Amino acid sequence: MSITLRIRLKSYDHQLLDQEAAKIISQVKMDEEENSRISGPFPLPTSINRWTVLKGPHVNKKSREQFERRTHHRLIDISSPTSREIEIMKRLVLPAGISVHIKTV
Numbered sequence: 001m002s003i004t005l006r007i008r009l010k011s012y013d014h015q016l017l018d019q020e021a022a023k024i025i026s027q028v029k030m031d032e033e034e035n036s037r038i039s040g041p042f043p044l045p046t047s048i049n050r051w052t053v054l055k056g057p058h059v060n061k062k063s064r065e066q067f068e069r070r071t072h073h074r075l076i077d078i079s080s081p082t083s084r085e086i087e088i089m090k091r092l093v094l095p096a097g098i099s100v101h102i103k104t105v
Contacts, residue, residue: 003103005078011062011098014072021074037079
């Protein structure tokens with residue numbers, strides 16, 4: 001039975017997200033062995049949250065502002081990770097604004 005590390009990155013800034021995904025892949029590929037395989041980064045669907053706010057509560061009822069927030073997602077899979085790759089993931093330091101979720105599948 002092979003173990004797979006599934007790394008899911010989330011951020012509001014897609015350029016920063018792509019840079020950090022490339023950095024993770026380059027760190028893991030430094031010690032690439034034949035049994036270690038990296039898949040990704042795969043772009044997952046972007047979640048868009050939209051909301052409308054009244055500009056003025058009394059006279060200007062029809063005057064409204066609309067806002068949206070886009071959350072970008074990337075997925076990286078590492079099949080049969082070595083102990084060094086697992087240590088790299090444990091010591092992973094990402095800039096503010098990027099959340100990471102690592103799980104074994």
